[in-house]
Amino acid sequence: MISIVGHTAIDHISRVPHLPAKNCSTHISHREIYFGGGAANIAAGIAMLGEQVTLISCVGGDFAGSDYDSWMNRIGIHQQFFVVHDSHTPTAFMFTDDAGDQMTFFEWGASKVFASSESPYLPFVHMATADPEFNCRVAERSEFTSFDPGQDVFWYTKEQLGKILSHTDILFANQHEIQQMCRTLGVTKDAIVKQVGIAVFTMSGDGSTLYSQGNEHFIPVVPVILADPTGAGDSYRAGFLSAYIRGYPPLTCCKIGTVTASFVVEHVGCQTHLPDWNAMRVRYKQYFGTLESPAARND
């Protein structure tokens, strides 16, 4: 069982002819609601790949019985939620006009109770972006810990990042996030890589790099027709973690993460086009060769 800690969120993506000025209005020509939140995206990816997964999130009184709730139940995500009845599930409203300009309104909502919540004991946990203090408590109480600070990396203090990394077995970050971690901690990337067992740095469409046992491996992306890059990182982590818990070596886990992400970016939405294990394996074979059964990993 993999546990994922972090946000479940609802994204309202709207098109408008023009963004409104102060005290003006505009009409929405098209609005789509997407299931999102980093932790929920990863949990959905893992569930679709056929692994047991528990999602630890804060949701509002609006969640139970909602379409998102039904979707999670349908794909088999185990929910371990902090329910805040008088709050909303975190919700983002994004408006894009015909010129491509945007405005975003984000409601943190129920996620505020992370700050005051106790962490359960977790044998295998991935901590996605969430409240830094809660993530510290999770890291201290967990057996095996994977971590990606996401864009909330700016909210972490030196002490919080230090504490979490001292418990981290796998670290995921993109280039901006690792740079910010180095600034906050006052250390080099090499020092961080040495501290954690496995580090995976993603570079958007330019592939990813694995640091493990003193070695560095570059994993190229799988070429697909890109519809929307949102959710690529989350699905990469879903693929990696699903493979890791099955016993695949880290480099194979990175390749499986890469292949998983290649499906997601072909469609708009972070949970719209997640592959099952077999679809992933077929595409894996095409680009990386036959995916064998996992070899015994020396960890």
Next chain:
Amino acid sequence: MISIVGHTAIDHISRVPHLPAKNCSTHISHREIYFGGGAANIAAGIAMLGEQVTLISCVGGDFAGSDYDSWMNRIGIHQQFFVVHDSHTPTAFMFTDDAGDQMTFFEWGASKVFASSESPYLPFVHMATADPEFNCRVAERSEFTSFDPGQDVFWYTKEQLGKILSHTDILFANQHEIQQMCRTLGVTKDAIVKQVGIAVFTMSGDGSTLYSQGNEHFIPVVPVILADPTGAGDSYRAGFLSAYIRGYPPLTCCKIGTVTASFVVEHVGCQTHLPDWNAMRVRYKQYFGTLESPAARND
């Protein structure tokens, strides 16, 4: 049975510390979802006053089973809906910052099918703001017709307004709306008043005026502690129409409308604090004297 034609809408009212500039974001400190839409507000007011009411609206695939759907069922509104499965129920997103400045994003959504929909035959109908062409068809096919153009008065052509007024038995408008109707039609207020049987002009917190059978009556507001004036007009019409169908004379209908509205403005939200008939009657007595049984109306 009173039929109400027009919008059912969902209002998301949010507070933000500051409104975002282009390509920036802000966070929502508080968001409330209110049930709205002019026609739905009036139908809810009538249902709460204990009258049979059918609401004719366009809703999206998101409506069935929603909280709003449950609320309508609970208070006994009969739904006669055009359901557009691949659209949303009309939805408004309003953001107000700490300086009191606002931005509104309105999604017309499912209401677009009014334009191409057939009108049913209706013995007693009130037409709230909706598609002008649909309202023309309703006016032509109905027996007894009440009409308020609302803020959509600007969308009506001279021909549309003329056609509807030629079938209108009761007209409701505020000062801005009646002025716009005069401009569109190129006639005086007196001419409009003469054309329809009964005209009621509301003046926000300054009371209302009834024109009926050549007479003019002023009805003062009932003094209450104002929380939010939104929905006052809709609840006034709910009170008036509920009283009218029970056989009360127009002046008493106006007073009942005034009392009904006085409840709604005491709370935020158009359907949050609607009175039942008895609560209305108790307050009516306080300000206008005992509400007798309806006398036979000479119409």
